[in-house]
Amino acid sequence: MIASLIQLLTGMAEASSLFLVAAGLTVIFGVTRVVNFAHGSLFMLGAYIGWSILSRMPRDPEYFALGVILAGLATAAIGAALEMTLLRRIYRAPELLQLLATFGVVLMVQDATLHLWGPEDLTLPRGRWLRSAVVILGERFPLYDLILIALGPIVLAIIWMIFTRTRWGTLVRAATQDRDMVSALGVDQRRLFTSVFAMGSGLAGMAGALALPEASANLQMDLTAITDAFVVVVIGGLGSISGAYLAALLIGILQAVGIIWLPKSTLVLVFVVMAAVLIVRPNGLRGRKLTAARGEADTIASIKPASPSLKLAALATLAIAIAAPFVIGPFALSVLTEMAIAILFAASLHVMMGPGGMASFGHAAWFGIGAYAAALPVKLLTVSMPIALLIAPIAAGMVALAVGALVVRLNGVTLAMLTLAFAQIVWAVAFQWSDVTGGDNGILGVWPPSWAGPQAMYFLALSLCAGGALLLRKMLYAPWGFALRASRDSTQRAEAIGLDTQRLRLTAFTLAGSAAGLAGGLAAFTKGSVFPTTISIGHSVDALVMVLLGGVQTMAGPIIGAIVYTGLFDALLLATDLWRFVLGAAIVAIVLIVPQGIAGLAKR
Amino acid sequence: MSILEVQGLTKSFGGVAAVRGVSFTVEPGEMLALIGPNGAGKSTCFNMLGGQLPPDSGQVLLQGQNITFLPPRHICRLGVGRTFQITQIFASMSVRENVQTALLSHHRQSWKLWRAADTHHITEAEALLYKVGLATQAARPSAELAYGDLKRLELAIALAGQPRLLLMDEPTAGVAPAERAGLMDLVANLAREGQMAVLFTEHDMEIVFSCADRILVMDHGSLIAEGNATSIRANPQVQAVYLGTAA
Ligand SMILES: Nc1ncnc2c1ncn2[C@@H]1O[C@H](COP(=O)(O)OP(=O)(O)OP(=O)(O)O)[C@@H](O)[C@H]1O
Numbered sequence: 001m002i003a004s005l006i007q008l009l010t011g012m013a014e015a016s017s018l019f020l021v022a023a024g025l026t027v028i029f030g031v032t033r034v035v036n037f038a039h040g041s042l043f044m045l046g047a048y049i050g051w052s053i054l055s056r057m058p059r060d061p062e063y064f065a066l067g068v069i070l071a072g073l074a075t076a077a078i079g080a081a082l083e084m085t086l087l088r089r090i091y092r093a094p095e096l097l098q099l100l101a102t103f104g105v106v107l108m109v110q111d112a113t114l115h116l117w118g119p120e121d122l123t124l125p126r127g128r129w130l131r132s133a134v135v136i137l138g139e140r141f142p143l144y145d146l147i148l149i150a151l152g153p154i155v156l157a158i159i160w161m162i163f164t165r166t167r168w169g170t171l172v173r174a175a176t177q178d179r180d181m182v183s184a185l186g187v188d189q190r191r192l193f194t195s196v197f198a199m200g201s202g203l204a205g206m207a208g209a210l211a212l213p214e215a216s217a218n219l220q221m222d223l224t225a226i227t228d229a230f231v232v233v234v235i236g237g238l239g240s241i242s243g244a245y246l247a248a249l250l251i252g253i254l255q256a257v258g259i260i261w262l263p264k265s266t267l268v269l270v271f272v273v274m275a276a277v278l279i280v281r282p283n284g285l286r287g288r289k290l291t292a293a294r295g296e297a298d299t300i301a302s303i304k305p306a307s308p309s310l311k312l313a314a315l316a317t318l319a320i321a322i323a324a325p326f327v328i329g330p331f332a333l334s335v336l337t338e339m340a341i342a343i344l345f346a347a348s349l350h351v352m353m354g355p356g357g358m359a360s361f362g363h364a365a366w367f368g369i370g371a372y373a374a375a376l377p378v379k380l381l382t383v384s385m386p387i388a389l390l391i392a393p394i395a396a397g398m399v400a401l402a403v404g405a406l407v408v409r410l411n412g413v414t415l416a417m418l419t420l421a422f423a424q425i426v427w428a429v430a431f432q433w434s435d436v437t438g439g440d441n442g443i444l445g446v447w448p449p450s451w452a453g454p455q456a457m458y459f460l461a462l463s464l465c466a467g468g469a470l471l472l473r474k475m476l477y478a479p480w481g482f483a484l485r486a487s488r489d490s491t492q493r494a495e496a497i498g499l500d501t502q503r504l505r506l507t508a509f510t511l512a513g514s515a516a517g518l519a520g521g522l523a524a525f526t527k528g529s530v531f532p533t534t535i536s537i538g539h540s541v542d543a544l545v546m547v548l549l550g551g552v553q554t555m556a557g558p559i560i561g562a563i564v565y566t567g568l569f570d571a572l573l574l575a576t577d578l579w580r581f582v583l584g585a586a587i588v589a590i591v592l593i594v595p596q597g598i599a600g601l602a603k604r
Numbered sequence: 605m606s607i608l609e610v611q612g613l614t615k616s617f618g619g620v621a622a623v624r625g626v627s628f629t630v631e632p633g634e635m636l637a638l639i640g641p642n643g644a645g646k647s648t649c650f651n652m653l654g655g656q657l658p659p660d661s662g663q664v665l666l667q668g669q670n671i672t673f674l675p676p677r678h679i680c681r682l683g684v685g686r687t688f689q690i691t692q693i694f695a696s697m698s699v700r701e702n703v704q705t706a707l708l709s710h711h712r713q714s715w716k717l718w719r720a721a722d723t724h725h726i727t728e729a730e731a732l733l734y735k736v737g738l739a740t741q742a743a744r745p746s747a748e749l750a751y752g753d754l755k756r757l758e759l760a761i762a763l764a765g766q767p768r769l770l771l772m773d774e775p776t777a778g779v780a781p782a783e784r785a786g787l788m789d790l791v792a793n794l795a796r797e798g799q800m801a802v803l804f805t806e807h808d809m810e811i812v813f814s815c816a817d818r819i820l821v822m823d824h825g826s827l828i829a830e831g832n833a834t835s836i837r838a839n840p841q842v843q844a845v846y847l848g849t850a851a
Pocket residue numbers: 617620621622640641642643644645646647648649689
């Protein structure tokens with residue numbers, strides 16, 4: 001009983017931390033309708049800036065408070081600058097492009113932070129008050145955790161007061177409901193948005209600084225924070241602050257208590273709870289159905305069969321791909337193999353995102369499941385390669401079927417975030433379950449049998465991946481693909497002509513997962529190893545960039561995108577240490593300059 | 605037997621009663637108009653008949669079979685086609701592909717994975733497009749159509765399912781006045797030829813009085829009158845609702 005009370009308190013402290021990160025995200029979303037992936041980066045910057053300030057100040061509580069506020073203000077200023085230079089230009093873009101552009105910022109901030117503060121984790125020397133504890137029912141409980149517990153409701157109350165008792169807050173709430181109405185009132189909408197963004201960023205920065213005493217400032221905290229914040233915001237209901245607090249409490253306590261009962265599976269527990277909440281309440285605990293906030297950017301281009309010139313280009317590319325291994329060196333061959341695999345990875349995501357209309361930010365999950373599902377039987381049961389390559393798509397497809405059954409009812413950002421959260425969980429399982437997966441060290445020595453040298457593996461990858469991509473294409477032009485597209489274009493109309501839109505979406509989800517799984521299995525054998533990074537957010541974003549670079553609304557897009565992106569990416573890795581920064585900037589540029597992608601551009 | 609029998613259908617949104625205890629029948633081959641001022645509850649009624657909305661209470665019987673809580677796709681399979689007040693079509697497809705997609709679904713071929721969809725049911729699709737007057741537009745991207753033509757396309761999509769009952773929510777809204785009568789005559793002819801019943805809402809009274817075999821009038825969620833054109837024209841309650849004069 002006492003133990004569980006302490007767990008409960010720990011959970012509440014955790015909830016406050018979660019809430020502080022999520023509050024800013026949900027405030028920003030509520031008004032601007034942008035899901036800011038860079039929110040975790042602002043959290044990280046808050047921690048680093050906080051460390052720089054606090055490590056130079058006396059270790060008394062009042063200086064700590066001052067330092068946290070200063071870190072928040074600095075982050076708010078950075079957020080305002082970010083809003084004015086980037087966000088403001090993409091308010092009317094499709095949400096996936098917004099996520100992508102702000103992910104570009106994540107990459108840029110990662111490299112900038114690395115260069116400013118170095119690679120080491122930075123811990124704060126803790127003053128005595130930070131180490132002291134309070135005795136509750138005979139148990140010692142950290143004082144700082146008690147402060148955090150109080151801080152959550154206090155911040156919630158302050159935000160609530162600002163929103164209900166000030167003119168600014170009233171305007172912000174009005175803007176949340178109807179953006180155009182507010183600008184019709186003569187309010188400078190741009191300044192309103194900038195100030196909201198600054199406030200949300202400041203909250204993230206303070207949360208980052210407040211995390212210092214219990215953790216450290218490190219380069220992974222941006223993605224951890226954003227995943228946590230996404231989960232909380234989605235469960236709470238996009239745009240709802242009180243919902244965010246409720247969700248934070250739910251998750252915080254679930255984690256603290258869950259760790260006793262299911263020590264290794266708290267993440268899975270969180271995902272299941274999230275899925276359960278969203279099934280009962282698709283808009284989250286306190287969320288409302290969102291009114292459309294975007295202009296025509298989402299309208300769908302019509303899809304036409306490939307023109308003769310495109311078919312010719314495809315044949316020429318295929319001829320080059322078949323002839324190339326006989327003239328190029330081993331490095332170039334490995335790049336070509338990577339490209340072939342990337343084609344299937346991108347084409348499978350395209351099935352979901354394009355014709356399926358389901359945004360996914362976690363496509364690497366399927367690739368990773370396929371890779372591990374191929375590698376593990378080889379290592380543990382000495383299964384042969386052909387069998388392993390059969391297991392990969394089946395395993396990925398089966399998990400996709402189970403997850404899809406829970407999530408295909410959802411739409412837009414919610415679905416994007418759920419897929420992201422699921423991928424993070426798969427990543428965590430691969431990372432933490434080291435007895436089986438080797439954890440961070442991965443699985444090594446997944447080599448193909450001796451008859452399959454690099455050239456043979458290339459041809460295997462080329463035939464399976466190009467063949468797979470063509471097969472998917474064929475299906476998209478067949479009645480099933482039309483029915484799927486019909487479900488996306490107008491669910492109401494599709495249902496009214498007798499189509500089962502959920503089942504169509506679920507098959508597309510499963511098929512995409514399975515195809516990505518095959519790509520993952522091939523990757524395991526061509527690289528000879530599997531690491532948790534195959535499931536990282538970065539890898540999911542690779543697939544997204546390929547599809548968007550090529551153009552979502554064309555069938556050739558993902559293929560062109562995969563080839564171009566893999567080539568550029570490998571060149572970038574060779575050329576500079578700052579590849580993250582350059583890649584991030586390039587992603588932002590793509591979104592701003594060619595949102596319709598290369599193939600979309602060529603069509604005009 | 606009536607093709608459709610509606611008994612005591614009721615629906616409220618929050619505290620607002622949108623439809624209160626509406627009962628009526630639709631006979632085979634008849635053109636039945638449901639009229640009433642904006643917000644009377646016509647679309648809400650349609651959505652309960654088509655399965656888009658679950659009613660709070662009441663029943664919908666299709667040739668005696670209770671279809672009250674069935675999902676729209678099952679209701680469609682039982683022979684109910686519909687158009688929406690805000691047209692719903694497949695914007696990424698050409699005009700003909702829209703109809704082909706509907707035909708594929710009607711023939712239960714939507715799960716085929718191999719042969720290209722646009723090679724299926726070409727003649728049937730073109731015949732339907734010809735019927736609604738879109739023959740020359742078949743190859744155009746549907747997103748480019750004028751609003752009136754979208755209404756025609758939606759009709760062709762609905763007809764592809766060979767419905768016994770066609771629900772049309774404001775079929776002529778947005779159609780040029782000169783074309784309205786033609787479009788509704790077409791529907792009326794289809795109804796008579798194919799013994800298909802049509803229930804439609806409409807704000808253009810001329811159309812209603814000339815096309816409908818029978819008229820139902822709704823106001824504030826309730827049916828207030830029923831009859832043929834002459835009796836509805838003469839009904840003081842209906843005049844009050846439409847002209848604002850005291851009943
Ligand atoms: N989804 C909804 N949520 C809340 N209220 C609704 C909803 N749909 C309709 N209503 C309300 O129910 C009432 C009836 O609306 P309905 O759309 O059925 O009217 P209508 O007769 O079709 O009007 P119109 O001629 O303008 O199309 C209106 O007061 C409307 O505001």
